[in-house]
Amino acid sequence: MSGKQKILVVDDDKHIAELISLYLEKEGYDTKEAFDGKEAVKNVAEIKPDLVILDLMLPGLDGYQVCTEVRKSSNVPIIMLTAKGETFDKVLGLELGADDYMVKPFDTKELVARVKAVLRRYEPKEPGDSNILRYPNLEINFSNYSVTYHGKGLEFPPKEFELLFYLAEHPNRVFTREQLLDQIWGYEYVGDTRTVDVHVKRIREKLSQEDEWGILTVWSVGYKFGQK
Known part of the structure; x- marks a missing residue:
C-alpha cells in the first residue's frame, strides 16, 4: 500500500464491502477488504490500518470478538456496522473498544464523513500546543x-x-x-x-x-x- 491512510473494511457481504471501499478510495484512502472475523484480525496485524470498519455479524468471529482480539495488540479506531433489527449493545461495543457505530442501511456519504471525523480526531496537535x-x-x-x-x-x-x-x-x-x-x-x-x-x-x-x-x-x- 502507498503512504495514504489505510482503512480495513470488514463485511461478509462482498457487495457492501466493495461499495464502501469504492467511496473511500474516491476520497483518497487506501482500502483492504476482509470477509470474516479471522481474516479481519489477521489483516489488522499485517497491514496495520489507520481505521477499521467492522460489521457486527461475521462468520467465524463476530464483530464483538474481533474487537476484543484487536484490542489486545492495537488501538486502531473501529467503527462498527450493524443491520437494522439486529441486536446491538452499544455499551458493550464501547466497552470492548469500538469508537463509533452505524446502522444499516446507511448513507455511504455519512459513513465517509464519520471516517473523516474519527481520523481527524486522531491527528497530532500542531507544533506549539501543549502536548x-x-x-x-x-x-x-x-x-x-x-x-x-x-x-x-x-x-x-x-x-x-x-x-x-x-x-x-x-x-x-x-x-x-x-x-x-x-x-x-x-x-x-x-x-x-x-x-x-x-x-x-x-x-x-x-x-x-x-x-x-x-x-x-x-x-x-x-x-x-x-x-x-
Whole structure:
C-alpha cells in the first residue's frame, strides 16, 4: 500500500464491502477488504490500518470478538456496522473498544464523513500546543498517545486517551457529559451520555483511585479532573 491512510473494511457481504471501499478510495484512502472475523484480525496485524470498519455479524468471529482480539495488540479506531433489527449493545461495543457505530442501511456519504471525523480526531496537535501534561505519578503525551503511570507505560484506546487528556488539560473544570461527548466524539457522533460514563469507568480501572489526582464525579453535573 502507498503512504495514504489505510482503512480495513470488514463485511461478509462482498457487495457492501466493495461499495464502501469504492467511496473511500474516491476520497483518497487506501482500502483492504476482509470477509470474516479471522481474516479481519489477521489483516489488522499485517497491514496495520489507520481505521477499521467492522460489521457486527461475521462468520467465524463476530464483530464483538474481533474487537476484543484487536484490542489486545492495537488501538486502531473501529467503527462498527450493524443491520437494522439486529441486536446491538452499544455499551458493550464501547466497552470492548469500538469508537463509533452505524446502522444499516446507511448513507455511504455519512459513513465517509464519520471516517473523516474519527481520523481527524486522531491527528497530532500542531507544533506549539501543549502536548505533554504532568501530574504526580502521571504523564500524558498527546504527541504519541502515551500514558506513563508510576513510571510504567499504560495502553489506552484513542477515545479513552483523548477523554483523559482533555479533562487533565482543564484541571478542576467541570464538564457535563454532553460537553464531553461533543468535544471528544464530535458533533457527527450520534450517541448518548452513557458513552462518556463507559469510558470514564475504563480509565478509572487503569488509574488507582488512591492517587492525589484523578477523574472525579460531580453529581448531577458531570466530571472533572482534580485533587481528591
